[in-house]
Amino acid sequence: MSTGNPDRRLARTFVALADTLVADFDVLDFLALLTERSVELLAVDAAGVILSDQRGGWRPAAGSSERADLLELFIAQTHQGPCFDCVATGKAVTSADLSLATELARWPRFAPAALDAGFRAASAVPMRLREQTIGALTLLNHEPVSLDADTIAVGQALADVATIGMLHHRAADRGELLAEQLQATLHQRIVVEQAKGVLAEHDGLDMHDAFTRLREYAHRQQRRLSDVARELAEGTLDPADLGTPLR
Structure with missing residues (x-):
């Protein structure tokens, strides 16, 4: 900003x-x-x-x-x-x-x-x-x-x-009820952690840079961060497809 x-x-x-x-x-x-x-x-x-x-x-x-x-x-x-x-x-x-x-x-x-x-x-x-x-x-x-x-x-x-x-x-x-919302959010965070690990291992990144790359890719593709993370964690999205960070 x-x-x-x-x-x-x-x-x-x-x-x-x-x-x-x-x-x-x-x-x-x-x-x-x-x-x-x-x-x-x-x-x-x-x-x-x-x-x-x-x-x-x-x-x-x-x-x-x-x-x-x-x-x-x-x-x-x-x-x-x-x-x-x-x-x-x-x-x-x-x-x-x-x-x-x-x-x-x-x-x-x-x-x-x-x-x-x-x-x-x-x-x-x-x-x-x-x-x-x-x-x-x-x-x-x-x-x-x-x-x-x-x-x-x-x-x-x-x-x-x-x-x-x-x-x-x-x-x-x-x-959704409050309890369901909070549970869903925390589950999505776990998936993001898994995706960060995949990116970090693939490209030799630290966890912050891996999260930045994941988030920027989601923004460029106009997709939910949690959906991109899930595909990366499950192996249906190639880490190489995320490109390099803009920042």
Whole structure:
């Protein structure tokens, strides 16, 4: 997204997130857009989404980067950390400096893992459907920094619009229940991970570049990311057909 007036960029982001009632809406690409725009608009270094698996657990669904260490951190925070506390309370949770003794004691597994991955600050805002929290948006910074109230409010607004758009589209288009929608999204994420592995092995790519190539091919072909990933994982699509990344 081009640089420019922050208010204009924010407005364009809300339009993109709200515009889900289209035939080719792709939930995984939509969540990837949410994390990428969060990084750009909120001046954070990384962002990720976890969703409820409807069995009492939480699983990562999207990230602003497909770096292996970042994905491992998102997995870790499904058990402990600001994101876990956020979904438990339904309220925003922040930590300005994970290296402090208080934060290391607060999250003895998550805080060291975040520091090892190069992040000193972490915040999370809930993805809410009325009174039910179905996931969370995590915001990470390399430097110790406290996100101000306005930044948290914008992050919460992004998460709210994304939640409404994602679930409204499924309800309007397919009549799916909430539990079915979340299960379908997390299953699609597993297939994307398999497809990334196929591309990484075929072309010697890291996982982030493999995801970029997969996503760009889906955009060029005007197809769902999950459908392309499934064909690649099943072997019905040749990795060589995806070409080279545009970026």
